[in-house]
Amino acid sequence: xxxxYETFKKRxxxxxxxxxxIGLGYVGMPLAVHFxxxxxxxxxxxxxxxxxxxxxRGESYVRHISADWAPRAIAxxxxxxxxxxxxxxxxxxxIICVPTPLNAHREPDLRHVxxxxxxxxxxxxxxxxxxxxxxxxxxxxxxxxxxxxxxNGKRAGxxxxxxFSPEREDPGNPVYSVSNIPxxxxxxxxxxxxxxxxxxxxxxEKTVLVSRPAAAELCKLLENIFRSVNIALVxxxxxxxxxxxxxxxxxxxxxxxxxxxxxxxYPGPGLGGHCIPIDPFYLTWKARExxxxxxxxxxxxxxxxxxxxxxxSRVMEALNGHGKALNGAKVLLLGAAYKKDVDDLRESPSxxxxxxxxxxxxxxxxxxxxxxxxxxxxxxxxxxxLNPERLAGSDVVLIATAHSCYDPEFILEHAHLVVDTRNMTxxxxxxxxxxxxx
Numbered sequence: 374x375x376x377x378y379e380t381f382k383k384r385x386x387x388x389x390x391x392x393x394x395i396g397l398g399y400v401g402m403p404l405a406v407h408f409x410x411x412x413x414x415x416x417x418x419x420x421x422x423x424x425x426x427x428x429x430r431g432e433s434y435v436r437h438i439s440a441d442w443a444p445r446a447i448a449x450x451x452x453x454x455x456x457x458x459x460x461x462x463x464x465x466x467x468i469i470c471v472p473t474p475l476n477a478h479r480e481p482d483l484r485h486v487x488x489x490x491x492x493x494x495x496x497x498x499x500x501x502x503x504x505x506x507x508x509x510x511x512x513x514x515x516x517x518x519x520x521x522x523x524x525n526g527k528r529a530g531x532x533x534x535x536x537f538s539p540e541r542e543d544p545g546n547p548v549y550s551v552s553n554i555p556x557x558x559x560x561x562x563x564x565x566x567x568x569x570x571x572x573x574x575x576x577x578e579k580t581v582l583v584s585r586p587a588a589a590e591l592c593k594l595l596e597n598i599f600r601s602v603n604i605a606l607v608x609x610x611x612x613x614x615x616x617x618x619x620x621x622x623x624x625x626x627x628x629x630x631x632x633x634x635x636x637x638x639y640p641g642p643g644l645g646g647h648c649i650p651i652d653p654f655y656l657t658w659k660a661r662e663x664x665x666x667x668x669x670x671x672x673x674x675x676x677x678x679x680x681x682x683x684x685x686s687r688v689m690e691a692l693n694g695h696g697k698a699l700n701g702a703k704v705l706l707l708g709a710a711y712k713k714d715v716d717d718l719r720e721s722p723s724x725x726x727x728x729x730x731x732x733x734x735x736x737x738x739x740x741x742x743x744x745x746x747x748x749x750x751x752x753x754x755x756x757x758x759l760n761p762e763r764l765a766g767s768d769v770v771l772i773a774t775a776h777s778c779y780d781p782e783f784i785l786e787h788a789h790l791v792v793d794t795r796n797m798t799x800x801x802x803x804x805x806x807x808x809x810x811x
């Protein structure tokens with residue numbers, strides 16, 4: 374083993390390791406919290422100065438993650454939130470958690486990974502471990518990050534250590550959080566993977582080593598593609614059930630009683646969040662390099678992205694059934710977040726729903742206690758109060774996100790017409806004649 378390997382182990386055993394987390398969002402923030410709680414010193418780097426100032430005040434910008442621990446940790450020099458990379462020079466381990474979006478052509482956009490890699494490479498101390506957690510296509514760690522870190526002649530596995538270890542965050546999940554989700558790790562060398570397993574083992578109950586970074590990269594994509602394909606399947610089934618006058622939710626619940634060979638997935642108005650609407654396209658793009666067409670993935674993407682248009686058509690049909698046109702109708706959309714009980718607007722199907730409805734002439738307002746303001750493509754919307762007057766004054770109420778705080782009985786009592794994309798009204802006993810499922 375190299376001297377650098379042994380030095381890293383000794384510092385970790387003595388809890389002297391300094392961990393730098395690049396990107397303090399939905400992925401980086403939980404890591405920072407857990408490493409600080411485990412007794413390690415953490416440097417938090419984020420390009421948004423507002424986030425840094427918020428943490429210094431102990432105010433969280435991620436609703437489900439408290440920041441009240443931060444001021445004390447800062448005072449005790451166990452946590453240093455900064456907006457530049459200079460402090461990374463003191464880090465024994467650097468964990469990169471930056472966004473990996475798609476560009477305008479629906480192709481991978483790795484600018485944030487490349488920028489972080491260059492900044493880290495300029496400051497990387499000898500013997501440091503670098504872990505990329507940002508979801509990406511197989512080959513990114515070796516083809517993009519490794520050359521940046523090796524540019525000065527340093528050798529991975531000897532002078533520094535490099536792994537890919539995909540994030541598995543599920544915001545708002547009350548059962549699974551950072552510590553009890555197994556941590557997959559793919560190292561450039563066995564030394565790299567072993568050191569990363571020791572580091573992550575401080576806060577994760579279980580680590581899972583795979584043969585190389587590309588295997589870990591594809592593991593993450595497989596997890597999200599699995600969900601995308603199965604959601605597309607039930608979304609397509611929902612379209613068929615509507616034509617057959619069958620209840621897709623009843624059918625899914627009945628199938629879920631089978632104790633083997635089946636896993637329930639549920640339809641909705643479209644996909645949201647950073648992972649499922651975006652990540653599969655990283656693999657379809659990479660597959661073209663090998664002359665391979667990922668037909669299942671691309672078909673599921675087509676079905677899922679078409680769902681907002683289907684929902685709008687159902688809203689139009691529901692209004693027509695009440696002698697009203699969508700053009701000029703007042704539509705109250707409930708839930709802007711992409712999933713229930715979180716404040717995450719990324720890729721939310723509520724955004725295209727609002728846009729499509731307004732293109733048809735509807736007057737759209739929204740309510741979401743988790744998303745008080747939406748700023749999107751130069752427009753600003755504010756969440757309206759959900760009260761009897763607002764419900765009664767709307768021609769149709771469109772349930773896009775089934776937040777736990779929404780009371781179906783209250784909504785149905787005061788609304789004239791409710792289009793439900795999430796089956797939130799399934800438990801309501803009264804006013805069921807007002808419900809149209811979409």
